[in-house]
Amino acid sequence: xxxxxxxxxxxxxxxxxxxxxxxxxxxxxxxxxxxxxxxxxxxxxxxxxxxxxxxxxxxxxxxxxxxxxxxxxxxxxxxxxxxxxxxxxxxxxxxxxxxxxxxxxxxxxxxxxxxxxxxxxxxxxxxxxxxxxxxxxxxxxxxxxxxxxxxxxxxxxxxxxxxxxxxxxxxxxxxxxxxxxxxxxxxxxxxxxxxxxxxxxxxxxxxxxxxxxxxxxxxxxxxxxxxxxxxxxxxxxxxxxxxxxxxxxxxxxxxxxxxxxxxxxxxxxxxxxxxxxxxxxxxxxxxxxxxxxxxxxxxxxxxxxxxxxxxxxxxxxxxxxxxxxxxxxxxxxxxxxxxxxxxxxxxxxxxxxxxxxxxxxxxxxxxxxxxxxxxxxxxxxxxxxxxxxxxxxxxxxxxxxxxxxxxxxxxxxxxxxxxxxxxxxxxxxxxxxxxxxxxxxxxxxxxxxxxxxxxxxxxxxxxxxxxxxxxxxxxxxxxxxxxxxxxxxxxxxxxxxxxxxxxxxxxxxxxxxxxxxxxxxxxxxxxxxxx
Numbered sequence: 117x118x119x120x121x122x123x124x125x126x127x128x129x130x131x132x133x134x135x136x137x138x139x140x141x142x143x144x145x146x147x148x149x150x151x152x153x154x155x156x157x158x159x160x161x162x163x164x165x166x167x168x169x170x171x172x173x174x175x176x177x178x179x180x181x182x183x184x185x186x187x188x189x190x191x192x193x194x195x196x197x198x199x200x201x202x203x204x205x206x207x208x209x210x211x212x213x214x215x216x217x218x219x220x221x222x223x224x225x226x227x228x229x230x231x232x233x234x235x236x237x238x239x240x241x242x243x244x245x246x247x248x249x250x251x252x253x254x255x256x257x258x259x260x261x262x263x264x265x266x267x268x269x270x271x272x273x274x275x276x277x278x279x280x281x282x283x284x285x286x287x288x289x290x291x292x293x294x295x296x297x298x299x300x301x302x303x304x305x306x307x308x309x310x311x312x313x314x315x316x317x318x319x320x321x322x323x324x325x326x327x328x329x330x331x332x333x334x335x336x337x338x339x340x341x342x343x344x345x346x347x348x349x350x351x352x353x354x355x356x357x358x359x360x361x362x363x364x365x366x367x368x369x370x371x372x373x374x375x376x377x378x379x380x381x382x383x384x385x386x387x388x389x390x391x392x393x394x395x396x397x398x399x400x401x402x403x404x405x406x407x408x409x410x411x412x413x414x415x416x417x418x419x420x421x422x423x424x425x426x427x428x429x430x431x432x433x434x435x436x437x438x439x440x441x442x443x444x445x446x447x448x449x450x451x452x453x454x455x456x457x458x459x460x461x462x463x464x465x466x467x468x469x470x471x472x473x474x475x476x477x478x479x480x481x482x483x484x485x486x487x488x489x490x491x492x493x494x495x496x497x498x499x500x501x502x503x504x505x506x507x508x509x510x511x512x513x514x515x516x517x518x519x520x521x522x523x524x525x526x527x528x529x530x531x532x533x534x535x536x537x538x539x540x541x542x543x544x545x546x547x548x549x550x551x552x553x554x555x556x557x558x559x560x561x562x563x564x565x566x567x568x569x570x571x572x573x574x575x576x577x578x579x580x581x582x583x584x585x586x587x588x589x590x591x592x593x594x595x596x597x598x599x600x601x602x603x604x605x606x607x608x609x610x611x612x613x614x615x616x617x618x619x620x621x622x623x624x625x626x627x628x629x630x631x632x633x634x635x636x637x638x639x640x641x642x643x644x645x646x647x
Contacts, residue, residue: 120392127388128582131592134599135578141499142571147451148493178569181313181627197308201315205295208319212287212328218528219535220283220329224515227332230257231279234264237426238272251426252434259375260333262422282331289339290328294318296342297617301624303349304587314624320566322616326510326535326559334613337376342617344368344382345590352586358400362407370415374422378614381597382590389589433468439475441605446482448490451497452607495603502602502609506567507560509609511537520552534559570623577626580633591622 223231233246241247251258264282271278294315301314322328327335348365369383387408396404423430440462445452461478465471486494501509516537529552538553578595581588598615 124392124583127392127589127593131578131582131596134596135575137495138499138503138571138599139575141496142504145496147497147500173565177565178572178627178630181569195308196302197311200312201295201298204315204319205291208294208323209288209291212291212323213284214527215324215531215535216283216287216329217280218523218525218531219326220280221517221521222279222519223330223332224518226254226257227260227330228515228518230261231264234261234268237261237265238268248428249434251428252431253436255428255430255435256374256377257333258419258422258426258428259372260331260336262426263331263336265426283329286331286335287323287328289336290323293339293342293617294323296339296346297620297624300342300346300349300621303346304621304625305628307628310624310628313627314620317566317570317624318617318620320562321570321620322613325508325563326537327508327610327613329535330516333376334610337372337379337614338617340368340372340376340379341382341594341615342621344379344386345618345621348386348590349587358403359407359410362404363411366408366411367414370411371418373415374419376614378598378601378611381601381615382594382618385590385593385597388593389583389586392583393586393589433466435468436462437468437472438605439472439479442479443475444606445498445604446479448482448486448494448497451501452494452603452605453501454606454608498603498607499599501607502612503571505609506563507537507609508613530555570619573623573626573630574619575626577622577629580626580629588625591618591625594618595622 222228229246229250233243233250236243236246251261267282267285268278270276271281297318298311298315302308302311322338344365347368351361351365354361365386366383369379372379390404440458443458443462444450444454447453447455447458449455450458462471462475465474483491532552533554534556536552536556538556574595577588578592582592583589594615598612602611
């Protein structure tokens with residue numbers, strides 16, 4: 117018991133320090149742009165682009181929402197709003213399908229490579245790079261490769277547009293994620309008003325964002341962390357077999373790990389918080405570990421079967437492992453993002469042991485050269501990339517657009533002008549969006565107004581709730597895990613997309629706590645003064 121209390125105190129300190137650090141970065145400390153020499157991912161952060169008045173508008177929005185909820189009655193244990201959820205989901209899906217149909221395009225970069233390899237596979241063509249060597253470098257993209265193959269087979273069978281179908285699937289997954297985030301809020305609060313709030317927040321934050329039309333690992337994995345959270349909330353008080361309980365809770369992140377390794381972060385948060393806040397005898401503990409191991413073995417077996425079905429032969433000499441992402445994350449001049457210098461260093465070694473040793477040596481030298489103050493500033497720079505861009509790196513990378521379909525119509529033109537990135541908001545070539553993006557600044561401003569309340573309420577929740585009990589521990593530790601991942605490994609704000617539904621849940625609970633705090637502390641004092 118003493119050990120648990122000590123660990124809880126330690127995790128509380130880590131959560132508070134992390135949240136305060138990020139709050140300082142977002143609202144106070146500016147990035148170091150003097151040494152920023154890398155161009156491919158050069159990013160003009162939103163805080164440097166939009167007027168400061170938008171920060172005031174965002175905080176006023178939080179205030180007015182708090183006042184609204186303060187006037188409402190406490191509707192705990194009220195009926196779940198099925199009618200609202202059903203109608204809102206249909207309307208949201210219609211808006212998403214219109215967005216997808218008018219704005220989808222052929223994607224470049226890694227998603228484009230995977231798509232081309234999938235088309236080769238469906239056509240019976242075997243290319244040494246697109247169907248083998250690329251996946252030896254990036255084995256985690258095998259899952260999305262298999263998804264593309266299935267969709268392109270459907271395309272061939274039904275004579276439909278496979279790329280449009282993939283974008284529609286991506287939109288549908290984000291739609292379901294909005295529902296799941298609202299269900300998670302209901303499971304925790306039992307208050308309809310916060311279900312409404314979380315749904316609107318989720319719809320605007322991630323279901324109608326630009327990335328929804330890009331069916332890559334980020335958008336396709338958006339459902340898994342929030343689904344894992346929802347399953348945990350439904351299973352937390354289950355009195356059945358312990359092995360089965362943990363197998364059910366952990367099977368989703370274990371299966372989705374190969375699609376996106378970040379999906380394991382919430383699994384780690386669940387395991388730590390459950391260990392600290394649930395009662396475990398020796399027998400129960402062993403049974404829980406057994407469930408975890410079985411889930412891991414099933415995930416490994418599925419990965420192996422996909423590997424065999426796709427006829428991909430692993431090659432550890434080519435695989436870009438954790439040292440590659442550590443190397444990127446330690447590069448001060450590129451803010452921890454992908455850069456050609458580190459890419460060339462990695463591929464200058466054929467022997468993986470020699471390569472990893474050199475990478476670790478290079479990372480150690482970089483940290484030593486930075487010193488304490490330099491490392492602090494490096495984390496500030498990385499935090500700006502990861503958390504201070506509510507477009508999540510949209511349009512930052514070159515060659516995002518491979519081909520834009522020719523479409524006529526005023527609605528198509530309007531949505532492309534709003535959603536397609538324009539020069540001035542990152543390193544975007546003037547001709548990359550083929551003349552679109554005239555109203556992109558409206559998209560940027562709107563997302564900034566939405567993102568400020570989300571990140572602010574989430575940080576408030578983590579500081580206020582910390583690791584008090586299992587649920588708050590899971591959400592707070594998940595936030596810390598995402599933060600540490602972004603600081604230690606490759607920094608790319610699009611990696612945040614998969615955890616946006618969980619962050620929306622956290623922000624909604626933060627609003628709930630803020631309103632309760634105002635009601636119990638402020639309102640009581642005002643009432644006493646009146647009497």
